[in-house]
Amino acid sequence: MKSLGITSPFHRMERIPAPFASLYEKAARTARETYYAPVAEEALTILEGERILDLGTGPGYLPIEIARRAPGVRVEGIDLSRRLIEAARRNASAAGVTDRIHFEQGDASRLRWADESFDMVISTGMVHALKKPVRVLEECLRVLKTGGTALVYDPAQVSSRIDDRGWKASLTPAERILFGLFRIFSKLNPPRQYTRQEMAGMIEEAGFRSYEIRMKDNEIRVRMTKTELTAFWRTR
DSSP states (O other): OOOOOTTSTTOOOOSOOGGGHHHHHHHHHTTIIIIIHHHHHHHHHHOOSSEEEEETOTTSHHHHHHHHHOTTOEEEEEESOHHHHHHHHHHHHHHTOTTTEEEEEOOTTSOOSOTTOEEEEEEESOGGGOSOHHHHHHHHHHHEEEEEEEEEEETOTTGGGSOHHHHHHTOOHHHHHHHHHHHHHHHHSOOOOOOHHHHHHHHHHHTOOEEEEEEETTEEEEEEEOOHHHHHHHTO
């Protein structure tokens, strides 16, 4: 996802526009080993449990990399884009992991799952594009089990891990035209980057009290834990 500049009339677009979905999917495909695989491995070193929710899953490569490495883990992936969810399902089928992953179109600010449903919630490159980021973080806290972890990578550094030559070679003539339009679109609507202080403010407003914020390659990486104290105060 790309967020849009504050002065843009399209400020905060929460889903990849349908015409650009195939471009995004093909770009993400080239970053499976260079970006999604390391993130999957990092998540699995932290995970205590077996249920993960991936917000803004796009074409599903992060859940697929998790499932490939951890047969006992079950992953739910949601995204606002119908086309990307369709691509995610195809990709999971091709990888042979459909028995452990479920993808559906959904809104991260209104999750359908009950309280304390997941051991981990992950978001890569989504928070900066949200209209109501605090609301989404509140939902993360709600569906997390006590002791569970939420991981946020924002904006995700997928673009720096893409095989640019291989990606462009995979584009159809129509997609090449769309790519030209996308470059203009991106220049007019540069992605927003939250500061450490802004991110901390949103995390605390959402109700998390135990968290760590790191900066890596211009990407904010956040690890939040739902503690017993936080769970207690949410029921008051």
